[in-house]
Amino acid sequence: xTTAPTYLVDFACYRPPEELKVVATEVEEAGKHWAMYSxxxxxxxxxxxxxxxxxxxxxxxxxxxxxxxxxxxxxxVPTSLEEARVVMVGAIDExxxxxGLSPAADIDILITSNxxxxxxxxxxxxxxxxxxxxxxxxxxxxxGMGCSNGTxxxxxxRDLLKARPNSNLLFVATEVVSYCMYPGKDKARMVANAxxxxxxxxxxxxxxxxxxxxxxxxxxxxxxxxxGASDASYTSMHWSPDEAGIxxxxxxxxxxxxxxxxxxxxxxxxTPKIMTWQQYGEAAVHVVSTAARQLLAAGSxxxxxxxxxxxxxxxxxxxxxxxxxxPGGSGKRGKAGGGGGKTLALxxxxxxxxxxxxxxxPPAGAAKxxxxxxxxKDEEEKREPVKQQTAEEEAASVDAxxxxxxxxxxxxxxxAWCGPSPSPASAPSASSSASSxxxxxxxxxxxxxxxxxxxxxxxxxxxxxxxxxxxxxxxxxxxxxxxxxxxxxxxxxxxxxxxxxxxxxxxxxxVDHFLVHAGGYAVLKGLQSELALPDAAMIPSFAALREYGxxxxxxxxxxxxxxxxxxxxxxxxxxxQLGVGGGMKGGCNVWRALRDVDGSTHAAWRHLGGRRIxxxxxxxxxxxxxxxxxxxDEFLAGVGGARGGAKAGGxxxxxxxxxxxxxxxxx
Numbered sequence: 001x002t003t004a005p006t007y008l009v010d011f012a013c014y015r016p017p018e019e020l021k022v023v024a025t026e027v028e029e030a031g032k033h034w035a036m037y038s039x040x041x042x043x044x045x046x047x048x049x050x051x052x053x054x055x056x057x058x059x060x061x062x063x064x065x066x067x068x069x070x071x072x073x074x075x076x077v078p079t080s081l082e083e084a085r086v087v088m089v090g091a092i093d094e095x096x097x098x099x100g101l102s103p104a105a106d107i108d109i110l111i112t113s114n115x116x117x118x119x120x121x122x123x124x125x126x127x128x129x130x131x132x133x134x135x136x137x138x139x140x141x142x143x144g145m146g147c148s149n150g151t152x153x154x155x156x157x158r159d160l161l162k163a164r165p166n167s168n169l170l171f172v173a174t175e176v177v178s179y180c181m182y183p184g185k186d187k188a189r190m191v192a193n194a195x196x197x198x199x200x201x202x203x204x205x206x207x208x209x210x211x212x213x214x215x216x217x218x219x220x221x222x223x224x225x226x227x228g229a230s231d232a233s234y235t236s237m238h239w240s241p242d243e244a245g246i247x248x249x250x251x252x253x254x255x256x257x258x259x260x261x262x263x264x265x266x267x268x269x270x271t272p273k274i275m276t277w278q279q280y281g282e283a284a285v286h287v288v289s290t291a292a293r294q295l296l297a298a299g300s301x302x303x304x305x306x307x308x309x310x311x312x313x314x315x316x317x318x319x320x321x322x323x324x325x326x327p328g329g330s331g332k333r334g335k336a337g338g339g340g341g342k343t344l345a346l347x348x349x350x351x352x353x354x355x356x357x358x359x360x361x362p363p364a365g366a367a368k369x370x371x372x373x374x375x376x377k378d379e380e381e382k383r384e385p386v387k388q389q390t391a392e393e394e395a396a397s398v399d400a401x402x403x404x405x406x407x408x409x410x411x412x413x414x415x416a417w418c419g420p421s422p423s424p425a426s427a428p429s430a431s432s433s434a435s436s437x438x439x440x441x442x443x444x445x446x447x448x449x450x451x452x453x454x455x456x457x458x459x460x461x462x463x464x465x466x467x468x469x470x471x472x473x474x475x476x477x478x479x480x481x482x483x484x485x486x487x488x489x490x491x492x493x494x495x496x497x498x499x500x501x502x503x504x505x506x507x508x509x510x511v512d513h514f515l516v517h518a519g520g521y522a523v524l525k526g527l528q529s530e531l532a533l534p535d536a537a538m539i540p541s542f543a544a545l546r547e548y549g550x551x552x553x554x555x556x557x558x559x560x561x562x563x564x565x566x567x568x569x570x571x572x573x574x575x576x577q578l579g580v581g582g583g584m585k586g587g588c589n590v591w592r593a594l595r596d597v598d599g600s601t602h603a604a605w606r607h608l609g610g611r612r613i614x615x616x617x618x619x620x621x622x623x624x625x626x627x628x629x630x631x632x633d634e635f636l637a638g639v640g641g642a643r644g645g646a647k648a649g650g651x652x653x654x655x656x657x658x659x660x661x662x663x664x665x666x667x
Contacts, residue, residue, distance in 0.1 A: 508533070
């Protein structure tokens with residue numbers, strides 16, 4: 001029985017009224033009436049704001065905790081419920097207005113998400129009551145799930161729809177800022193006051209066949225990981241009281257590092273599923289060329305060099321095979337990671353490990369293994385003499401060495417998973433990206449590929465497996481003819497074991513749009529570094545951070561809204577959604593556009609009029625780490641990291657600053 005696809009029909013992000021905008025200079029003056037105010041607190045919050053990537057004029061706060069509207073912050077349950085109602089109903093109303101659905105008749109499943117504020121009755125019940133939903137509605141509220149839940153909850157959405165065919169599911173995510181306001185003076189809890197802002201999203205999912213024609217996207221992949229078994233990960237973010245007993249969101253200095261570990265696991269899991277066939281070949285080349293380098297390092301004889309040459313030649317054979325079976329030609333996107341066998345990279349690892357695990361016979365003249373029996377005279381006489389290389393074989397060896405050196409150069413220039421980013425010159429052109437986008441594999445029920453592409457994709461796993469096995473056999477054969485076979489084989493096995501894990505493809509070749517959790521400047525820069533993404537791919541996420549701040553589970557949906565409204569999403573393009581948050585939890589979703597998407601109806605981005613935000617308009621630069629604010633020099637003088645002048649960005653998953661606030665400033 002075929003499972004019905006999970007369709008993303010439409011979504012809406014809430015835009016608060018203009019009167020709730022946070023203008024930092026006005027808030028600074030009005031906040032002097034608050035009991036928590038002090039010069040030290042003011043300076044610290046300014047530092048965090050300036051380094052966070054948030055605009056000092058465009059984000060929003062609810063009236064209850066807005067200094068310009070309330071002389072005393074109000075975090076009571078009634079005011080928090082009112083904020084939740086305003087945000088959720090605002091987003092849902094916009095969504096229902098665009099889809100034309102009746103909430104009472106057309107919603108079968110409801111999921112609400114809010115981490116800190118979990119009242120009784122639940123926020124899900126609040127929505128049921130407001131819209132008078134049916135009595136058989138399946139309603140669930142997800143609490144305490146953190147910023148990642150806007151992404152990882154899609155895993156639950158898919159499973160619920162799988163269990164209930166022909167259904168519509170409404171997902172509503174927000175974070176009630178009123179309830180989270182921290183009125184104390186612990187810096188580890190004050191950071192949240194500076195970066196979390198008012199916002200929310202409502203998303204309509206469906207597995208009804210009737211929605212296929214109107215849906216925007218279909219879900220291709222959903223993956224989630226949980227690193228909470230680690231104490232450091234589990235305690236890096238939590239809601240707890242300070243020494244004075246005042247509750248607040250605690251953000252540890254290690255949270256950026258723990259987020260990096262979590263995302264690393266996510267990307268290792270999703271990468272084989274989204275790679276192109278050409279990238280499978282590159283991964284196999286990486287496996288074999290790594291083994292070749294180990295052989296060169298371990299053996300000093302001419303036979304060792306010849307062995308490495310054969311290995312490199314095998315690697316080139318794998319690359320050629322991968323290019324030959326790639327649907328639509330080399331470099332175009334096939335049904336990567338689909339059914340029909342393991343990916344080429346994983347097959348190469350398996351085959352190599354299998355062949356290399358056998359103990360080879362020592363070459364002539366080698367010492368006999370302890371306890372083993374030597375060969376008799378007759379058997380020695382039967383041994384074939386070593387053949388001299390012909391001119392053609394010698395030329396092939398020279399070419400193989402050149403290819404191996406080229407593979408090593410590529411590896412050193414950025415193909416390693418955690419290595420340096422690829423050079424800009426290696427980025428695909430717009431024409432190649434458009435070409436590859438048009439050749440994506442198709443989800444069930446939509447955008448069927450041409451018959452020739454389907455046949456090529458079906459034959460690809462077997463051909464790739466054969467090529468990888470041949471390459472692995474070449475590695476083993478080369479090692480058998482080398483001096484010190486046991487040492488060489490051990491080195492080769494070690495190389496193969498980690499080669500696939502250290503291969504990092506160019507993600508812009510297999511994904512068209514990226515939606516990264518806008519938790520803060522350091523989070524975005526760290527994730528950009530982890531994926532080696534160009535600055536242009538990060539603009540939607542930085543734009544969401546600039547305009548709306550950290551809206552918790554809604555950030556990636558604001559980024560998708562910007563992408564649709566200002567960049568455009570075309571039929572067949574892939575959208576990659578990546579989230580991370582407390583727990584530590586992380587996950588990703590890969591969506592395929594079923595039609596050209598019109599984003600002009602998004603109220604959250606209508607104020608831009610379809611105009612793209614440029615890197616120069618961001619509060620803190622991406623390419624050059626520059627804080628663009630008139631008061632940057634005033635508050636950031638002597639602070640590590642960015643300031644009013646230009647400074648190249650570093651590793652934002654590492655400890656960031658050296659002033660009294662430490663790495664907390666870099667959230």
